[in-house]
Every structure is written in structure tokens, then in C-alpha cells.
Amino acid sequence: xxxxxxxxxxxxxxxxxxxxxxxxxxxQKECVPHYSEWEKRGDxxxxxxxxxxxxxxxxxEVPEDFGGPGGNFAHDAVIAYQGNLAxxxxxxxxxxxxxxxxxxxxxxxxxxxxxxxxxxVSGELIGAIAxxxxxxxxxxxxxxxxxxxxxxxxxxSGSKTFITNGFLAxxxxxxxxxxxxxxxxxxxxxxxxxxSAEGFRRGRNLDKLGMKSNDTSELFFDEMxxxxxxxxxxxxxxxxxxMMEQLPQERLLIGVYAVxxxxxxxxxxxxxxxxxxxxxxxxxxxxxxxxxxxxCASEATIAKVFLDHCIAEHLExxxxxxxxxxxxxxxxxxQAKIIDRCLQLFGGYGVMSEYPMERMYRDxxxxxIYAGTNEIMKLVIARGLLRD
Numbered sequence: 567x568x569x570x571x572x573x574x575x576x577x578x579x580x581x582x583x584x585x586x587x588x589x590x591x592x593x594q595k596e597c598v599p600h601y602s603e604w605e606k607r608g609d610x611x612x613x614x615x616x617x618x619x620x621x622x623x624x625x626x627e628v629p630e631d632f633g634g635p636g637g638n639f640a641h642d643a644v645i646a647y648q649g650n651l652a653x654x655x656x657x658x659x660x661x662x663x664x665x666x667x668x669x670x671x672x673x674x675x676x677x678x679x680x681x682x683x684x685x686x687v688s689g690e691l692i693g694a695i696a697x698x699x700x701x702x703x704x705x706x707x708x709x710x711x712x713x714x715x716x717x718x719x720x721x722x723s724g725s726k727t728f729i730t731n732g733f734l735a736x737x738x739x740x741x742x743x744x745x746x747x748x749x750x751x752x753x754x755x756x757x758x759x760x761x762s763a764e765g766f767r768r769g770r771n772l773d774k775l776g777m778k779s780n781d782t783s784e785l786f787f788d789e790m791x792x793x794x795x796x797x798x799x800x801x802x803x804x805x806x807x808x809m810m811e812q813l814p815q816e817r818l819l820i821g822v823y824a825v826x827x828x829x830x831x832x833x834x835x836x837x838x839x840x841x842x843x844x845x846x847x848x849x850x851x852x853x854x855x856x857x858x859x860x861x862c863a864s865e866a867t868i869a870k871v872f873l874d875h876c877i878a879e880h881l882e883x884x885x886x887x888x889x890x891x892x893x894x895x896x897x898x899x900x901q902a903k904i905i906d907r908c909l910q911l912f913g914g915y916g917v918m919s920e921y922p923m924e925r926m927y928r929d930x931x932x933x934x935i936y937a938g939t940n941e942i943m944k945l946v947i948a949r950g951l952l953r954d
Contacts, residue, residue, distance in 0.1 A: 619689030633684030656779030666693030732783030765790035776928030
């Protein structure tokens with residue numbers, strides 16, 4: 567691919583550079599040759615998770631005391647960025663690493679951490695988080711799934727949908743109402759190992775517009791019995807606060823995906839326009855092509871600088887909910903614009919499935935919806951601006 571001279575991240579160091587190289591090799595060797603098969607099948611298979619675990623690409627943020635390398639979000643950002651730069655958009659490793667695992671690190675008991683985290687680092691356990699329901703998406707306080715205390719167990723009843731990693735996951739964080747009269751203060755989170763959960767069942771592996779290699783499923787809980795020790799946190803009713811505290815990192819992760827895809831789209835397009843001819847000259851020689859590429863490269867460069875700023879603030883513990891929301895909404899909106907303009911330069915080949923732009927066009931669309939729609943992001947930002 568041509569050199570875009572993309573800005574280097576100021577938080578990168580030699581260790582992260584070596585991780586970057588390992589990631590590139592892993593994605594090219596273990597993922598790229600099989601990706602079309604995964605798209606048709608609807609999942610990447612458990613074998614990939616175990617290979618990723620063996621190479622150290624799972625649980626980078628897990629402390630050494632619990633079987634991890636003791637890294638931070640910078641490590642997860644490198645792993646996620648390189649995956650999307652290689653076109654491995656559908657693997658749910660980012661959710662497992664940067665979303666599910668931090669809940670256990672921050673809120674789990676010592677016993678939960680010792681039991682669960684080493685198996686998530688190895689890939690034995692694949693993580694998912696079950697918030698969204700058929701009637702409740704961004705409005706998490708409206709969930710209906712109920713958790714009723716029954717002696718030294720809870721009985722959980724309800725359903726979830728659009729759950730990333732849902733078909734393969736065997737460690738699922740389930741959001742449920744432990745006190746249905748208390749609104750958001752009545753939500754609790756539960757750590758559910760599905761292999762031993764009585765009353766748990768999966769629905770369909772959902773067919774969707776993009777991200778077809780990612781298993782996205784329905785989940786059903788029919789008075790599912792889980793031990794009282796499955797509660798995440800020291801007491802009931804902490805779930806909504808826990809989710810709100812972890813959403814900024816989730817939204818920042820989506821920003822990482824978006825900028826990586828901008829870079830990928832530009833690199834692929836530069837290759838194409840230098841090789842393809844029309845009306846007796848290269849596509850790259852047309853002034854319109856040059857203007858489009860100049861604009862897209864400028865915008866993507868600004869996006870990368872902003873993303874790196876947000877990552878640096880997050881690593882220092884200073885990233886606000888509002889700024890994370892800015893990153894999520896603006897970077898995913900810009901990603902869609904750049905991919906669309908690059909696809910246009912491919913002409914008819916841009917919408918052919920054997921060319922990468924067609925899948926990029928499909929895969930990026932969901933990112934303006936999940937982890938809170940971009941409209942919700944603007945509300946979050948505005949409330950922060952107008953807060954007294």
C-alpha cells in the first residue's frame with residue numbers, strides 16, 4: 567500500500583511498536599485467508615480466539631496477578647487498529663478486550679477475577695455483554711429482563727438482541743432489573759458462564775447488513791438460575807452506574823475502528839486510481855480524483871490527531887464522557903463520508919463484492935448506531951456544554 571504519511575501516535579513506544587508488528591503478522595496469516603469463509607458462515611470460529619490468546623492479543627489490560635500482561639488501553643488500541651487496517655472488521659476481539667474485560671477488572675470480586683480473567687486471556691472464555699433488548703436500545707433504563715433473588719441464586723428472565731459475539735460467547739455480562747420499581751437504580755449486572763447456566767438458550771445468529779463474520783445473536787433467559795456470586799459488584803443496583811462509567815472507553819474504541827478504516831480506504835483507493843485508466847489516462851491524473859483524495863486525506867489526518875488526543879487523555883484518566891461521545895459520533899460520521907467518496911472513485915467495481923470497498927461500505931454503517939446512536943452522542947455533548 568502507498569505511504570500516506572499518517573501522523574504517528576505520540577503515546578506509541580517501542581513495546582507497542584513490536585505489538586503492532588505481531589498484530590500485522592497475525593491478521594495477515596490467520597485471518598485474511600479465511601475471511602470470506604467467515605463472512606459466509608457468520609462467525610470466525612473458536613479456533614481464532616485460542617490462537618489470539620496464545621499470541622497475547624486477548625486481555626492486554628488484565629493485571630499480571632490474574633494471568634494478563636498488565637497493559638492498558640494503548641495495547642488494545644493497537645490490536646484493534648491493526649485489525650481494522652487489515653480489513654478484519656467482524657472479529658469481536660475489541661469488545662472482548664476493551665469492553666467486557668474492564669467490567670470484571672473494575673467491579674469484579676477477587677474470586678471472580680481469579681476464576682474468569684485467566685480464561686479470557688487464553689481465549690477459553692469468549693466475552694459478550696447483553697444490554698440491548700427488543701424494546702430497549704440506547705434507553706438502558708427501560709430494559710425488562712428481570713433478576714429475582716431466590717435463596718443463594720438469582721432467577722433471570724427476559725431476552726436480549728443484537729448481542730455481539732452472542733453465538734460463540736460463553737461468558738456474558740447480563741444487564742437485568744433486580745428492582746423493577748427503582749428505574750436505573752434497579753439495574754444490576756451478572757456474570758453468566760453459559761456452559762453451566764440452567765435456563766439459558768441462544769436464538770438466531772442474526773443476518774444483517776454488514777459485519778457478517780461477526781456472530782450477532784438473540785439470547786433468551788427462561789428463569790435462568792445463576793449463583794448469587796454472579797452479581798457484579800458488592801451490591802445490587804450498581805449496574806447502570808457501571809455501564810455509564812465504561813461507555814466512554816467503548817465509544818473511544820469505536821473511534822479507533824473508524825480511523826483505521828479511513829486509513830484503509832485511502833490506501834486501497836490510492837492503489838486503485840494509480841493502476842486504473844479511463845479516457846486514455848490514469849484515474850489518478852484527473853483533477854477531480856486529486857481533489858477528492860486531498861480532501862479525504864486531510865480530514866482523515868485531522869481525525870487521527872483527534873483520536874490520538876482522546877487516547878492520550880484516556881490513558882491519563884482525563885477523558886470526559888462528552889469528549890468520548892464527540893469521538894464516537896464525529897469519527898464514525900467522517901468514516902462513512904470518506905468510504906463513500908473512495909468507493910465512488912472505484913466506479914462500478916466499488917459495489918462489486920470481490921472488491922474491498924463494497925464490504926467496507928456495508929460494515930461501517932452500524933457504527934453510527936451501536937454504543938449509543940450518534941444522535942444520543944450529540945445530546946450527551948450538548949448536556950455537558952449546558953451544564954451549570
